[in-house]
Amino acid sequence: MLPELGHFTLILALCMAVPLxxxxxxxxxxxxxxxxxxxxxxxxxxxxxxxxxxxxxxxxFLMDDFSVAYVAQNSNSAMPVQYKLSAVWGAHEGSLLLWAxxxxxxxxxVAVFSRNLPDELVARVLxxxxxxxxxxxxFLLLTSNPFARLLPNSPLEGGELNPLLQxxxxxxxxxxxxxxxxxxxxxxxxxxxxxxxxxxxAAWARWSRPWTNIAWAFxxxxxxxxxxxxxxxxxxxxxxxWDPVENASFMPWLVGCALIHSLAVTDKRGVxxxxxxxxxxxxxxxxxxxxFLVRSGVLTSVHAFASDPARGLFILVFLFLVIGxxxxxxxxxxxxxxxxxxxxxxxxxILLLLNNVILVVAAVTVLLGTLYPLIxxxxxxxxxxxxxxxxxxxxxxxxxxxxxxxxxxxxxQWKRSSTNNLKRELFMAALASLGVGVLFPLIxxxxxxxxxxLAATLSLWIxxxxxxxxxxxxxxxxxxxxxxxxxxxxxxxxxxxxCIIGVAFTSIYSEQRDVRxxxxxxxELGGYRFQFDGVKQVEGQNFSAQEGQISIYxxxxxxxxxxxxxxxxxxxxxxxxxxxxxxxxxRDLYVALGEPLGDGAxxxxxxxxxxxxxxxxxxxxxxLGGFLAxxxxxxxxxxxxxxxIPVATDNGVAEVSSNLGAxx
Amino acid sequence: xKRLKLFVPLIIFIALGSxxxxxxxxxxxxxxxxxxxxxxxxxxxxxxxxxxxxxxxKDLLGQVALVNVWATWCPSxxxxxxxxxxxxxxxxxxxxxxxxxxxxxxxxxxxxxxxxPYVANVFDEQGKLGIDLGVFGAxxxxxxxxxxxxxxxxxxxVDDQVWLKHLKPLVEQLRAEASQG
Numbered sequence: 001m002l003p004e005l006g007h008f009t010l011i012l013a014l015c016m017a018v019p020l021x022x023x024x025x026x027x028x029x030x031x032x033x034x035x036x037x038x039x040x041x042x043x044x045x046x047x048x049x050x051x052x053x054x055x056x057x058x059x060x061f062l063m064d065d066f067s068v069a070y071v072a073q074n075s076n077s078a079m080p081v082q083y084k085l086s087a088v089w090g091a092h093e094g095s096l097l098l099w100a101x102x103x104x105x106x107x108x109x110v111a112v113f114s115r116n117l118p119d120e121l122v123a124r125v126l127x128x129x130x131x132x133x134x135x136x137x138x139f140l141l142l143t144s145n146p147f148a149r150l151l152p153n154s155p156l157e158g159g160e161l162n163p164l165l166q167x168x169x170x171x172x173x174x175x176x177x178x179x180x181x182x183x184x185x186x187x188x189x190x191x192x193x194x195x196x197x198x199x200x201x202a203a204w205a206r207w208s209r210p211w212t213n214i215a216w217a218f219x220x221x222x223x224x225x226x227x228x229x230x231x232x233x234x235x236x237x238x239x240x241x242w243d244p245v246e247n248a249s250f251m252p253w254l255v256g257c258a259l260i261h262s263l264a265v266t267d268k269r270g271v272x273x274x275x276x277x278x279x280x281x282x283x284x285x286x287x288x289x290x291x292f293l294v295r296s297g298v299l300t301s302v303h304a305f306a307s308d309p310a311r312g313l314f315i316l317v318f319l320f321l322v323i324g325x326x327x328x329x330x331x332x333x334x335x336x337x338x339x340x341x342x343x344x345x346x347x348x349x350i351l352l353l354l355n356n357v358i359l360v361v362a363a364v365t366v367l368l369g370t371l372y373p374l375i376x377x378x379x380x381x382x383x384x385x386x387x388x389x390x391x392x393x394x395x396x397x398x399x400x401x402x403x404x405x406x407x408x409x410x411x412x413q414w415k416r417s418s419t420n421n422l423k424r425e426l427f428m429a430a431l432a433s434l435g436v437g438v439l440f441p442l443i444x445x446x447x448x449x450x451x452x453x454l455a456a457t458l459s460l461w462i463x464x465x466x467x468x469x470x471x472x473x474x475x476x477x478x479x480x481x482x483x484x485x486x487x488x489x490x491x492x493x494x495x496x497x498x499c500i501i502g503v504a505f506t507s508i509y510s511e512q513r514d515v516r517x518x519x520x521x522x523x524e525l526g527g528y529r530f531q532f533d534g535v536k537q538v539e540g541q542n543f544s545a546q547e548g549q550i551s552i553y554x555x556x557x558x559x560x561x562x563x564x565x566x567x568x569x570x571x572x573x574x575x576x577x578x579x580x581x582x583x584x585x586x587r588d589l590y591v592a593l594g595e596p597l598g599d600g601a602x603x604x605x606x607x608x609x610x611x612x613x614x615x616x617x618x619x620x621x622x623x624l625g626g627f628l629a630x631x632x633x634x635x636x637x638x639x640x641x642x643x644x645i646p647v648a649t650d651n652g653v654a655e656v657s658s659n660l661g662a663x664x
Numbered sequence: 665x666k667r668l669k670l671f672v673p674l675i676i677f678i679a680l681g682s683x684x685x686x687x688x689x690x691x692x693x694x695x696x697x698x699x700x701x702x703x704x705x706x707x708x709x710x711x712x713x714x715x716x717x718x719x720x721x722k723d724l725l726g727q728v729a730l731v732n733v734w735a736t737w738c739p740s741x742x743x744x745x746x747x748x749x750x751x752x753x754x755x756x757x758x759x760x761x762x763x764x765x766x767x768x769x770x771x772x773x774x775x776x777x778x779x780x781p782y783v784a785n786v787f788d789e790q791g792k793l794g795i796d797l798g799v800f801g802a803x804x805x806x807x808x809x810x811x812x813x814x815x816x817x818x819x820x821x822v823d824d825q826v827w828l829k830h831l832k833p834l835v836e837q838l839r840a841e842a843s844q845g
Contacts, residue, residue: 278673285677292684312688320681327674334670371680378686573737 003068006056007147009049010097013104014137016046020130024123028197036123040111043126046133047108050101057097057146058088067154070094070146076158076571078542079166086171087161092295092311093146095174099291100136102175102182107133110186110211117207124193125186132185135318143311160571163543169229177222177249181287183215184252187259188284191277192326195333200273205266208280210635212263213488216256217626223249224619235577235592237512237607239615242391247370248290251363255283258359260626261352269349269414274334275356281330285323286363292319293370348412351405358402365394403458403500406493410469429468433460445509455504462497466490485632492625499618502611509610514594518601522553526608528589529553534600535593543567545578548593548602552582566593588612704731704812705796712763712771712785719786721812728838729758730831731806732782732822733794736770738802744821748781751827757835761785764794764802807831809838 020042027035057070061084066072074087074094089095107129114122140146187208194204226249231239240246259279266276292315369386407429411422437457441449470490474482511526522531533549545567552560562580569576579592587610594603704721711717724731732748734741752759761782763771768787775782788794797806800819807816816834818826 274670281673316681316684316688319684323677324674324681327677331667331671331674371683374687375683378683573739575737 002056002059002063003065003147003149006053006060007145009053009056010137010141010147013046013049013053013100014134014141016042016049017130017133017137020046021127021134023127024130025127025196028120028123028127031120033119036119039123039126042130043104043107043111046130047104050097050104054088054097054101057094058085060147061085061088064158066156066158067149067151068146069148069150072150072155072158074159074161076160076542078570079161080541082168082171083161083166086165089174090161090165090170093140093144095178096136096140096144096295097146098175099178099182100133100140102178103129103133103136103185106182106186110189114207120197121190121193121199121204121207124196125189128189128192129185132189132322135322139311139314139318143314158571160542160569160574163567163569163574163576164233166542166569167229167233169225169233173222173225173229175222176218176225180215180217180219180222180256181249181252181290183211183218184256184280184284184287186211186215187263187280188326191280192329195277195326195329198333200277200335202267202270205263205273205276209260209263209267210630210632212256212259212280212283213626214630216253216260217623217630219249219253219256220619220623220626223253224616224623227619228616231612232579232581235579236605237510237579237590237592237609239506239612242369242386242388244370245290245294247366248286248293251366251370252283252286252290254359254363254366255279255286258356258363259283261355261359265349265352271349272353272356274330277330277334279356279360281323281326282360285319285326286367288315288319288322291315346408346412347416348409348414351409351412354405355402355409358398358405362395362398362402365398366391369394400454400458403462403496406496407461407465409493410465410490425468426465429464430461433457433464436460449508451504452508455500455508459497459500459504462493462500466493466497483632483634485629485634488625488627488629488632490625491628492622495618495621495623495625497618498614498621502614502616502618505611506609506615510612511608513606515604515606516597516601517604518599523606525606526587526589526610527554528559528608530589530591530606532602532604535596535602538565540567542571543569543576546593546596548580548591548604550580550591550604552589560589562589562591564591564593566596583613585613586611700814700817702814704806704808704814705793707786707793707796709786709788709793712761712768712775712787715768715787719784723784724760724808725810725812727758727810728835728842729760729783729808731760731762731808733762733764733797733799733802733804733806735764735766735802736774737766740821741803742778744803744823745778745781747821747823747827749779751822752781755832755835758783762793762797763787764799765789765791805831807834807838810842 020039023042024036024039027033027038059065060068060071061075062081064071064075064077064084066075070091070093074091075084079087087094089098107126110125110129111122114125190204190208190211194200223246226246227239230241231237259276259282262272262276262279265272292312295311295315369390372386408426411426434457437453437460438448440456441447441452445452470482473486513523513525515521515523517523517532519532519534522529524530529552531551531553533551536547536549538545538547545565547563547565550562550564551558552562560582562582564580565578567576567578568574577592577594579590581591582589587608590607590609592605594605596602704724706721708718708720711719730751732744734744748759751757759782761784763785766787766789768789771785771787775785786793791799797804803821805818805822806814808814815838816830818830820826822831
């Protein structure tokens, strides 16, 4: 009964989305208040129905209803309850439902938090989001219904969620990632609404900014989590593989990053409008493209969902409509570019423009590398694959330039070039970073490794220039009065500096051994002695495992015991490697079991990972910076104002939320 | 003229989109093997059924045949198994098995329980022959001619579609060639 209810509410949500995409839009074109006022109730309806639908699917998982095909494929009664729940979005159908739910959630949030924006704009934004929603709901209902039943011969026991995905990481990774992907739909909808209304001004940019920031922050958190999960779950100690699907999340992140900066210029200075709109379209288009790549089966990837061509065709048509439509609109409606530079050579505008150019070039490089195999193949050139060497070759130099420029950013000013005084200050910062940047690898690594010097110098350069600016500004106006958007920016830039150290030092100073170890054998790595004490049999809830016992000695003292597992999941006899990691501030010790080699000996993989945790710490700081910026007073004042201005509130939610906004 | 520039993103997207459309028709699992039209590699490994008996490349020659890489730990092999039984029955084509990185008792029991479509099974415990063949993962199926030259390789489950579209036409062609020459 519940699955039918879920299916039915899914259809009802579509019934809300269709009028949502049409009525408010016509209302806005004709300036008809009544028609525009349909938007909010329809949004609420859509959201409520999708929540119900999602809850029904979750209930089917929790109650082990194996008559539902999707549940039978991805869950069984022995699975721990938290994985039953995360299995809801563990495969194609359910994750798509999550997509749709999050989209309607964002739409709902826009409806609630935009009471002080012009009615036409809100009506258009919500309509555009309704159109996107139609696409996804149709996709669900026509090609990927998660509620399809296996009747009358329903199985007594289900299959199993892929063991790789039975992990805490999977509980949070997809929802965060989708929050980011889908969040860009808000900036996209604002851009399209502005193009439709012909009001591409600074106000539009200001309204888009918090939404873009928060989507980008979610995406950052999602990517960081995914990368960390790959690191400890895949058992080979890598954290980024330039896999097509990783790239699919990284491209919107890069473009979103460019968009955040470009929106700042449009907001403050009213320039780069066409470019900013294009970026907003671009960021969301790349999110959609990512969805296409994962679900259509055109690329091979560890992430690829089981896919069939009908689904691929559907998404491709949808891509054509959304991206083609919006780019056509852009071509017809975007303001022509006026090339009258009203800013100096080293002004903040120029720096941000350069930031944009580099980030977009980086995104295009990744796009090219990702699609190149596909392009060559469809032109009849056979199968090739593009690997990390390509990406590293083009990506690293681009980023180095970006990092150098970043050091100039805090001190730069709108319109004007910086003064001589500032130049001297920057020169000192550069000297300091270079000095420490050379010393550090010399002391830590014992030799002058050029890559390490470069990374340390660039990272310090960003950190020092940022810190100096923070101190100067803080002294001038009091640290408590610095705006949160400023602090958020500082935090994100500092996170980047941390991340640079992590990425560079991990790839330079890490060591790895793949060895055959019999009980009693030991090996030295990174100043530690790893001793293999044999293997124990352990039983989990839905797997049984061989658990290696590896003692790690520092000097003569036993410092740690690591217990990596080789698991066999019982339902489908799938085997899995569970690495054991001892995490430290400047290094991780990482041990994974390979294959048994007979006579109690095992293939064992031992890693010494220098500074690896810095990668994710940096990424998290960037995300936190994004979140912090959104809580800036600038955005809350609007909520407070909406209380004073008498607005006819037709539901309590908006009132409550505006109160909360003012107090928070 | 300036307005025309704004159409550039659209044009680029349309070009990209048509490539993606083309990409939908291609199957990324179709992997050309480096061994196509090369001879089956030499090996000397025990038979699955009888650990004393050694099998070699010569034992697989003489007829157009399928060589199927399988294992008991491979869920897709279980899916494929009934179809292999069906084609030996209906098409009269010998199938040689390579039991890949497996446990002998498990594999023997599997064949007793599910039926045995194979003329003979090579027991490749260490995966050595698998390396020589460039096996990605079980199941994989190779089509060899009577001289032991690999003519086709399929990665993944052989089913009706794969058999009718790729394997069967080639089998018939090879048999015709063999009877002429």
